């Protein structure tokens with residue numbers, strides 16, 4: 001018997017993250033498509049496409065959706081969290097497990113709006129879930145048992161790595177690995193633009209950049225060396241890398257990156273403030 005044999009998983013929100021997770025669960029045969037259900041707000045085309053593409057169940061009939069549901073994955077945008085929680089509240093019981101992937105919104109917020117003693121787990125995956133490379137962090141709430149945690153870890157292992165953190169650390173996690181893919185795409189975008197300006201065909205530039213990112217990530221993965229040390233190994237005295245890094249220093253790139261991460265972490269904390277328990281007027 002597998003860990004998920006008796007589970008019925010319901011996704012509230014059927015957007016890009018829900019789809020990435022569903023894809024991972026099916027690819028790794030964590031559970032069969034018939035045990036995965038999804039709903040969204042109004043996009044019929046998207047809901048039907050999910051149903052057709054993955055053979056999962058999809059409906060906006062909440063009686064059907066929540067019948068015998070055991071795990072509920074909250075995957076709406078923060079701005080839609082109140083409306084979605086209001087809509088599902090009467091279908092939720094505390095023998096189910098709630099897993100949120102929503103940035104910023106605290107376990108206390110969900111606890112206030114859901115039945116007493118509700119087991120709640122908060123997570124922060126990233127879009128690399130779509131290819132099985134998410135760096136997911138998870139934090140548990142007051143009524144989460146070891147069994148809940150094991151199930152959540154198994155579930156998110158289907159889409160990449162899983163790291164357990166304290167809930168407050170999820171703000172930093174969001175600024176690093178939740179938003180992180182976008183920073184790297186931004187870097188890739190800038191590198192590709194310049195390569196093309198210097199005359200490389202777009203396909204060649206793209207391949208070289210991808211392989212460079214993969215190689216650098218694999219080096220960090222396989223060696224114990226710090227990123228600084230690895231950088232120094234590339235940098236020959238009076239060579240090309242030194243010239244390039246000097247330009248980055250002249251333009252204060254490290255400061256910009258620090259500010260980028262601070263801004264993302266700060267925004268996550270702002271979201272927590274916006275969706276604080278017992279604040280009804282925001």
Ligand SMILES: NC(=O)C1=CN([C@@H]2O[C@H](COP(=O)(O)OP(=O)(O)OC[C@H]3O[C@@H](n4cnc5c(N)ncnc54)[C@H](OP(=O)(O)O)[C@@H]3O)[C@@H](O)[C@H]2O)C=CC1
Nearest residue numbers: 013014015016017040041042043076077078080084102103
């Ligand atoms: N994208 C990312 O990189 C990451 C996102 N996250 C978090 O994941 C969450 C989802 O993000 P993402 O998948 O990108 O968002 P999307 O906009 O792609 O999807 C949001 C989904 O929520 C649905 N929805 C909105 N309101 C309701 C409602 N009241 N009831 C049911 N469903 C509703 C939407 O339906 P409809 O289309 O019909 O409006 C849509 O299917 C966010 O909270 C985000 O913070 C976490 C990690 C990474």
Ligand SMILES: O=C(O)[C@@H]1CCC=N1
Nearest residue numbers: 103126174178179180
């Ligand atoms: O930008 C966002 O708010 C979400 C959370 C982390 C990545 N995307």
